[in-house]
Amino acid sequence: MASTRQGDRDRSMAVAQYRPMPLRHGEPPTAMQSLAVISSCRSGEMIYSQQDTAIHWYRVVSGLVKKYAMMADGQRQIVDFLLPGNFFGFTARDEHACTVEAVIDHTVLACYPRQRLEVLADTDPDVGQFIRKMAFEMISRLQARMVILGRKTAVEKVGAFLIEMAERSSTRNTHALVLAMSRYDIADYLGLSVETVSRALTALKHSGVIALASTRRVMIVNRGALAEPRNGTARSGMW
Amino acid sequence: MASTRQGDRDRSMAVAQYRPMPLRHGEPPTAMQSLAVISSCRSGEMIYSQQDTAIHWYRVVSGLVKKYAMMADGQRQIVDFLLPGNFFGFTARDEHACTVEAVIDHTVLACYPRQRLEVLADTDPDVGQFIRKMAFEMISRLQARMVILGRKTAVEKVGAFLIEMAERSSTRNTHALVLAMSRYDIADYLGLSVETVSRALTALKHSGVIALASTRRVMIVNRGALAEPRNGTARSGMW
DNA sequence: CGGGGATTTGATAAAGGTCAAACTGAGTGG
DNA sequence: CCACTCAGTTTGACCTTTATCAAATCCCCG
Numbered sequence: 001m002a003s004t005r006q007g008d009r010d011r012s013m014a015v016a017q018y019r020p021m022p023l024r025h026g027e028p029p030t031a032m033q034s035l036a037v038i039s040s041c042r043s044g045e046m047i048y049s050q051q052d053t054a055i056h057w058y059r060v061v062s063g064l065v066k067k068y069a070m071m072a073d074g075q076r077q078i079v080d081f082l083l084p085g086n087f088f089g090f091t092a093r094d095e096h097a098c099t100v101e102a103v104i105d106h107t108v109l110a111c112y113p114r115q116r117l118e119v120l121a122d123t124d125p126d127v128g129q130f131i132r133k134m135a136f137e138m139i140s141r142l143q144a145r146m147v148i149l150g151r152k153t154a155v156e157k158v159g160a161f162l163i164e165m166a167e168r169s170s171t172r173n174t175h176a177l178v179l180a181m182s183r184y185d186i187a188d189y190l191g192l193s194v195e196t197v198s199r200a201l202t203a204l205k206h207s208g209v210i211a212l213a214s215t216r217r218v219m220i221v222n223r224g225a226l227a228e229p230r231n232g233t234a235r236s237g238m239w
Numbered sequence: 240m241a242s243t244r245q246g247d248r249d250r251s252m253a254v255a256q257y258r259p260m261p262l263r264h265g266e267p268p269t270a271m272q273s274l275a276v277i278s279s280c281r282s283g284e285m286i287y288s289q290q291d292t293a294i295h296w297y298r299v300v301s302g303l304v305k306k307y308a309m310m311a312d313g314q315r316q317i318v319d320f321l322l323p324g325n326f327f328g329f330t331a332r333d334e335h336a337c338t339v340e341a342v343i344d345h346t347v348l349a350c351y352p353r354q355r356l357e358v359l360a361d362t363d364p365d366v367g368q369f370i371r372k373m374a375f376e377m378i379s380r381l382q383a384r385m386v387i388l389g390r391k392t393a394v395e396k397v398g399a400f401l402i403e404m405a406e407r408s409s410t411r412n413t414h415a416l417v418l419a420m421s422r423y424d425i426a427d428y429l430g431l432s433v434e435t436v437s438r439a440l441t442a443l444k445h446s447g448v449i450a451l452a453s454t455r456r457v458m459i460v461n462r463g464a465l466a467e468p469r470n471g472t473a474r475s476g477m478w
Numbered sequence: 479c480g481g482g483g484a485t486t487t488g489a490t491a492a493a494g495g496t497c498a499a500a501c502t503g504a505g506t507g508g
Numbered sequence: 509c510c511a512c513t514c515a516g517t518t519t520g521a522c523c524t525t526t527a528t529c530a531a532a533t534c535c536c537c538g
Binding site for chain 4: 421422423433434436437438440441454
Binding site: 091092093098143146147151191 | 308310311314315316318319329330331332336337357360361362364367368370371372373374375376377378379381382383384385386388389390427429430467
């Protein structure tokens with residue numbers, strides 16, 4: 001599946017295997033929090049749109065938000081889901097490259113005036129450090145997803161997605177998991193069609209790797225097989 | 240190809256089309272530059288490896304560098320190519336998630352001790368701001384690539400790649416372009432097989448969208464068609 | 479108790495991967 | 509200077525994976 005010919009040459013050196021990163025950022029510094037304005041959104045409500053001027057930075061307090069790009073032909077790629085504690089909306093340029101909208105009702109956001117926060121970041125090292133760290137974490141997360149998008153089969157993508165969500169959810173129990181987003185959203189996040197996402201979930205269920213309490217409530221039964229379907233119970237070929 | 244059913248609902252709102260970002264960062268602040276140690280690498284030389292401790296941050300002065308992740312089965316995903324002016328090596332955690340190696344001989348790097356640079360970022364607003372901006376730009380770039388990886392055909396991916404390289408190269412002429420990396424590298428960057436990359440280039444050549452002066456020297460003849468192969472000369476189906 | 483979006487399932491086709499082989503061109507040694 | 513080599517690239521044949529089209533089913537909400 002990959003171009004392994006040159007890969008083979010490299011493999012001896014890079015012994016270690018790629019692993020995504022669990023990591024949680026602490027609370028923002030209080031100086032920063034004092035700038036926040038709290039607001040609540042309903043499901044489907046747009047926070048900002050592609051090409052809007054970037055006036056605010058945001059943090060998800062509770063709920064779920066999706067960041068996506070639309071293409072000329074109407075195709076959509078969800079670039080990220082933002083969970084409680086995650087930041088979004090910062091950009092080096094003046095306008096946003098993506099659209100962001102709330103996925104569920106009662107999504108609560110902290111909203112920071114960009115100008116004032118940038119000044120604060122310049123003057124308060126805690127704030128500067130915090131923002132830097134946050135940006136670095138986002139880079140790590142995007143890089144991990146790049147690997148998933150580029151080099152995984154449908155079942156592996158869905159498996160990786162479930163693990164990612166289980167780990168990023170603040171729940172204690174990483175084996176039970178509620179998917180707040182639709183199959184369509186999952187598909188556009190993983191670069192698959194809805195049907196393929198559905199079939200992958202069915203395949204994982206039938207092979208006993210996961211169980212579905214309801215369509216959106218997933219129990220992770222065999223975490224190892226979910227992370228590495230190629231050596232697990234899940235047979236190759238999906239059907 | 241996408242799950243357009245829900246996408247249709249959204250399309251009315253997101254009128255604008257997604258466009259990647261050309262953007263060049265200026266020179267780093269001199270306070271920062273005074274920390275730099277310059278070094279030169281040969282082709283294939285590893286700068287750091289997955290799981291190495293992150294002790295330095297780097298900037299490409301000249302040449303070309305690739306950042307990639309290896310997976311358990313030997314598959315490789317190139318997460319980014321770094322061109323002159325680009326930074327790499329920063330992470331929120333202690334160890335690197337990716338391996339970085341030079342693609343061509345005489346690749347020159349500026350190497351910054353992480354500890355000291357972080358202190359400097361805390362004390363010197365110019366440096367803090369510069370690093371923040373750099374991180375934000377990298378986020379933009381990764382997001383743009385996510386769209387390409389997730390929702391494009393092989394020919395579109397290769398087209399987008401050529402455009403990206405043409406724009407990121409500091410050359411005045413964005414129509415002639417030298418690919419310093421191999422087809423294998425391009426394949427692992429785009430999540431394709433080498434053969435498919437080669438066929439896509441051939442297809443673009445035959446349809447007159449590009450011309451190949453030699454295998455690695457590309458002339459962009461019809462930039463519009465390269466960006467939007469679906470409405471261009473390039474017929475769907477590739478063969 | 480509908481109604482309609484969300485999800486699943488099935489049949490089919492297209493895109494891209496894989497395997498195999500030929501070709502190209504830069505370096506190497508005779 | 510030329511055969512030779514070998515990595516990199518291209519091309520061809522075939523086959524797997526996933527998208528697409530179509531339809532059934534589920535289930536949430538009024």
